[in-house]
Amino acid sequence: MMTDLYQSQRAMRQMRRQAMQRGVVAILDVGSSKIACLVLRFDGTGRLSEDNSIGSMAGQTGFRVIGAATTRSRGVQFGEVTAMQETERAIRTALQAAQKMADIRVDHVIACFSGANPRSYGLDAQVDLEGQLVTEAEIGRVLSACDVPDYGAGREVLHAQPVNFALDNRSGLIDPRGQLGQSLAVDMHMLTVDAVAIQNIVRCIKRCDLELAGIANSAYVSGVSALVEDEQELGAACIDMGGGTTSVSIFMKKHMIYADCVRMGGDHVTSDISMGLGVPASVAERIKTFNGGVHATGADDRDMIDIGGDTGDWEHDRRTVSRAELIGIMRPRVEEILEEVRSRLDAAGFEHMPSQQIVLTGGGSQIMGLDGLASRILGQRVRLGRPLRVHGLPQSATGPGFSSAVGLSLFAAHPQDEWWDFEIPVDTYAARPFKRAVRWFRDNW
Amino acid sequence: MRSIGAARALVIHRRKLPSGPDAGFEDVQPEELNVQPKVRLRGARLFGRSARPSDPAPSRLSYRYQRWMLTPGIRLGVRLGLPMVVLAGTLGMYFAAEDRREAVSAYVSDLRRSIQERPEFMVNLMAIDGAGTGLAQDIREVVPLDFPLSSWDLDVEQIRDLIAGLDPVKSATVRIRPGGILQVDVVERQPIIVWRTRNGIELLDETGAHVDTIAARSDHADLPLIAGAGADAHVGEALEILKTSRSLGERVRGLVRIGERRWDLVLDRGQRIMLPVDRPVRALERVLAVNEVQDLLERDVAVVDMRLGQRPTIRMTKAASEDWWNTKVTVGNGQ
Structure with missing residues (x-):
C-alpha cells in the first residue's frame, strides 16, 4: 500500500513535469461553496532582473494567470464530493470558462480540497x-x-x-x-x-478528460499564499474559513507542521440565518454578505433589513429584521467555529510556538468585525490575510476567498520536496553485500 | 430601509448622467436632462436569452467540442485548412468539365493577346546601324520578320545570335527602342589580309575569321597575301612577319604556310626566305640585317634557309652557281 501510494504520487509528479514542459496547467480549488479555476502559463522567467537584485519574489514569478473562472459549487459538502455528477458539471463549467478566457486548451490539473478529515x-x-x-x-x-x-x-x-x-x-x-x-x-x-474523498475527486477530474498533475490540501496551500514569508519562518497559523469547512494549518520554518479541519464554515452561518429568519438560503446568503457582522452596536437596533418573501401574502412579504437580530444569529455560530479552531490549535500545541501569529483568510473571513471577535477567542495577534499577488490575477480573484487557489498556483510553480521526490532505496543490504563486508573489515581491524 | 426582495413594480431605467470628478453639470445639454424614463416590465427576460437556469453547466458534448476547438492544431486546421479544402474542392468541381476549362483558357489567352497587342508594345520596323548595304540586306534576309509585331513575341536574344552568326559580323547588339523600332547595331569585320587557297581567294580579318570571298586578288591589291593550308589560323603571326618585312618594300609577294607549321616569305624574282617554326620574326630580322650590310637579297640568291638557327643556308640560282664553278675552274687551271 505504501509503495502503491509512492508510485501514484511519483506518477503525478511526472505529470506535473509534463505540464511544465507544455507550459500550461490549470489550478482547481474544489470548495464547498465555489469552485475556482485558474489557468497558469509558465514562461520560465524566474527572475525579474538580470543582476539578481530583485530575486524570485518568493516564488510567485515564473508563471502568469491567463484564465480565471469561478462557479457555484454543486455536490460538494464539507469539502468532500457527495454528488459526483453535479461536481463534475461544476468543474466543467469553471474549467470551460477559464479555458475560454485563456484561449488555450488545458490538459493538466492540479487540484486542492479541504475536507476528508485531514x-x-x-x-x-x-x-x-x-x-x-x-x-x-x-x-x-x-x-x-x-x-x-x-x-x-x-x-x-x-x-x-x-x-x-x-x-x-x-x-x-x-x-x-x-x-x-x-x-x-x-x-x-x-x-x-480519507481515501474515498481523494478517489472521488480524481474520478471527477478524469471524467472531465483531464490529467491530474498534483493534489494538495487546501489548508496547506492557503497558508502558502496568505502567510507572508516571515510568518511562515517564525511560526503562524492560517485559518481558512471556507463555506463548508474551516481549515487550520500551522507553519514553522517555512514548513507546514500541522493541519486540521473543522467541519463548519460560512454555509452553516447562512443556514442559521435561513432557519432563524425563515428565508430561503439565497436570501440568507445575501443578507449575510451585505449586512452581516459579529459586533452589535446601538445603531444596529434601528437598522432594519427588509427580508422579503415570495408568498404573495403582504404581511409575510414585508417582514423586516433589525441588524442586531441578525448579528445575534450569526455571532454564536462564528464563535462556535472559532472555539473549535481554538481547541484544534490547543491540541496541536500552538501555545508553545515562539510566534503565535494567526491569519484569518478564506471567504468567511470577510464577515465584518471578525478580527475583533477572533482576537478575543484565539489570541491577540490576529490579522486578516489576503492571498499574495501574482501576475495576471484578475481583480475579482484577489479576495481572501481565493487564497487557496493562489496558494495552489504557488505550489504548482514551486512544490515543496515530498517524500516521493526522493528515490526509494532498493534494499541496500541485498544490493551491496560485498561493500558492507569490506566496510565491516575496515571498521573492525 | 433597504429592499432585498423582488418588488413587482415597473422598473424605471434612466440614462446615466455624467458623474465623477471630471463631470461638470454645466456641460450637460438641457435636452439630455429631461429624458423620458423608460418603463420595462420585470420578468420580460423570462422569455429572453437569460431564461436559462442561472448557473448553466456545459453539456459534455459542448465541453468536449470547445476543448477540441481550443487545440492549436485543430484551430489551425479550421482557420486555414478548411477554407483551403473548400476552395480546392470548388475549383476542382468547376474545372472538372472540359468546356469550362476551355472557356477559361480561351478567356485567359484572349486577355493576354489584347494586352500584348496594345500599340505601346508593337514593333514596326527594324533599323540596322553599322552595316554596309550588302550586309544589311543579308541581315534582313536572315531575320525574316513581318512587322508590325508585338514585342512579347520577339526573341531578341535569338535574333542577336542569328546576326552575330553571320560571317562579316564581328558583334551585334539588338534592342527594342522606344517608338517601336527594333534597333540592330552591328560592328562589321574589317578585311585585313587576302588568303589564297585552292578553292578561291578569301578575305580574312585580324583574327583569321572569314569575311568574304572575292573573285580576283587584284580587287584588294592593297592587302597583303598569304597562302597555304592552315594559314588562316595564324594570321596574327603572318601580320607580324609582314610588318617586319616592310623594309623590303615592293619586293614582298606574300607569305606561304608550309606544311601547316612554318612560313616562307616569298619575294619577287622567285626568291624565298624559309623561316623556322619558332620565332620566325627574329630569323627574318637576321636576314634583313645581313641584307642591309651585304645586299644579300640583291644578289643571285634563290633561297635563304633560316630553318636551322645555327646554320643559315643560302641556295644560289643555277646560273650563279655555274658562274661560280667557272670562276673556280679558271682559277684552278690558271697556273
Missing part, C-alpha cells in the same frame, strides 16, 4: 550514514526509515514532507545534501486523508 502525524527517523557524505540516496533512505504509524485502512497519505534534518548533533538543517557526518535524522510531517 490528520497530521509527526514522524522521525535516524540512520547511520554509509559513507561520510549525505547524498540524495541517503536522504531517501532516512525518509523510508521513518516509522509510519498505523493510520488506519481507507486513508491515504496526501503530504509527507521532510520538515527538519539533523546531522549528528546539528539540527535545523534545511538541505543536508553534500554535508559530512555520521548519522542523519529527519522529522517528517505526514498528512493523511
Whole structure:
C-alpha cells in the first residue's frame, strides 16, 4: 500500500513535469461553496532582473494567470464530493470558462480540497550514514526509515514532507545534501486523508478528460499564499474559513507542521440565518454578505433589513429584521467555529510556538468585525490575510476567498520536496553485500 | 430601509448622467436632462436569452467540442485548412468539365493577346546601324520578320545570335527602342589580309575569321597575301612577319604556310626566305640585317634557309652557281 501510494504520487509528479514542459496547467480549488479555476502559463522567467537584485519574489514569478473562472459549487459538502455528477458539471463549467478566457486548451490539473478529515502525524527517523557524505540516496533512505504509524485502512497519505534534518548533533538543517557526518535524522510531517474523498475527486477530474498533475490540501496551500514569508519562518497559523469547512494549518520554518479541519464554515452561518429568519438560503446568503457582522452596536437596533418573501401574502412579504437580530444569529455560530479552531490549535500545541501569529483568510473571513471577535477567542495577534499577488490575477480573484487557489498556483510553480521526490532505496543490504563486508573489515581491524 | 426582495413594480431605467470628478453639470445639454424614463416590465427576460437556469453547466458534448476547438492544431486546421479544402474542392468541381476549362483558357489567352497587342508594345520596323548595304540586306534576309509585331513575341536574344552568326559580323547588339523600332547595331569585320587557297581567294580579318570571298586578288591589291593550308589560323603571326618585312618594300609577294607549321616569305624574282617554326620574326630580322650590310637579297640568291638557327643556308640560282664553278675552274687551271 505504501509503495502503491509512492508510485501514484511519483506518477503525478511526472505529470506535473509534463505540464511544465507544455507550459500550461490549470489550478482547481474544489470548495464547498465555489469552485475556482485558474489557468497558469509558465514562461520560465524566474527572475525579474538580470543582476539578481530583485530575486524570485518568493516564488510567485515564473508563471502568469491567463484564465480565471469561478462557479457555484454543486455536490460538494464539507469539502468532500457527495454528488459526483453535479461536481463534475461544476468543474466543467469553471474549467470551460477559464479555458475560454485563456484561449488555450488545458490538459493538466492540479487540484486542492479541504475536507476528508485531514490528520497530521509527526514522524522521525535516524540512520547511520554509509559513507561520510549525505547524498540524495541517503536522504531517501532516512525518509523510508521513518516509522509510519498505523493510520488506519481507507486513508491515504496526501503530504509527507521532510520538515527538519539533523546531522549528528546539528539540527535545523534545511538541505543536508553534500554535508559530512555520521548519522542523519529527519522529522517528517505526514498528512493523511480519507481515501474515498481523494478517489472521488480524481474520478471527477478524469471524467472531465483531464490529467491530474498534483493534489494538495487546501489548508496547506492557503497558508502558502496568505502567510507572508516571515510568518511562515517564525511560526503562524492560517485559518481558512471556507463555506463548508474551516481549515487550520500551522507553519514553522517555512514548513507546514500541522493541519486540521473543522467541519463548519460560512454555509452553516447562512443556514442559521435561513432557519432563524425563515428565508430561503439565497436570501440568507445575501443578507449575510451585505449586512452581516459579529459586533452589535446601538445603531444596529434601528437598522432594519427588509427580508422579503415570495408568498404573495403582504404581511409575510414585508417582514423586516433589525441588524442586531441578525448579528445575534450569526455571532454564536462564528464563535462556535472559532472555539473549535481554538481547541484544534490547543491540541496541536500552538501555545508553545515562539510566534503565535494567526491569519484569518478564506471567504468567511470577510464577515465584518471578525478580527475583533477572533482576537478575543484565539489570541491577540490576529490579522486578516489576503492571498499574495501574482501576475495576471484578475481583480475579482484577489479576495481572501481565493487564497487557496493562489496558494495552489504557488505550489504548482514551486512544490515543496515530498517524500516521493526522493528515490526509494532498493534494499541496500541485498544490493551491496560485498561493500558492507569490506566496510565491516575496515571498521573492525 | 433597504429592499432585498423582488418588488413587482415597473422598473424605471434612466440614462446615466455624467458623474465623477471630471463631470461638470454645466456641460450637460438641457435636452439630455429631461429624458423620458423608460418603463420595462420585470420578468420580460423570462422569455429572453437569460431564461436559462442561472448557473448553466456545459453539456459534455459542448465541453468536449470547445476543448477540441481550443487545440492549436485543430484551430489551425479550421482557420486555414478548411477554407483551403473548400476552395480546392470548388475549383476542382468547376474545372472538372472540359468546356469550362476551355472557356477559361480561351478567356485567359484572349486577355493576354489584347494586352500584348496594345500599340505601346508593337514593333514596326527594324533599323540596322553599322552595316554596309550588302550586309544589311543579308541581315534582313536572315531575320525574316513581318512587322508590325508585338514585342512579347520577339526573341531578341535569338535574333542577336542569328546576326552575330553571320560571317562579316564581328558583334551585334539588338534592342527594342522606344517608338517601336527594333534597333540592330552591328560592328562589321574589317578585311585585313587576302588568303589564297585552292578553292578561291578569301578575305580574312585580324583574327583569321572569314569575311568574304572575292573573285580576283587584284580587287584588294592593297592587302597583303598569304597562302597555304592552315594559314588562316595564324594570321596574327603572318601580320607580324609582314610588318617586319616592310623594309623590303615592293619586293614582298606574300607569305606561304608550309606544311601547316612554318612560313616562307616569298619575294619577287622567285626568291624565298624559309623561316623556322619558332620565332620566325627574329630569323627574318637576321636576314634583313645581313641584307642591309651585304645586299644579300640583291644578289643571285634563290633561297635563304633560316630553318636551322645555327646554320643559315643560302641556295644560289643555277646560273650563279655555274658562274661560280667557272670562276673556280679558271682559277684552278690558271697556273
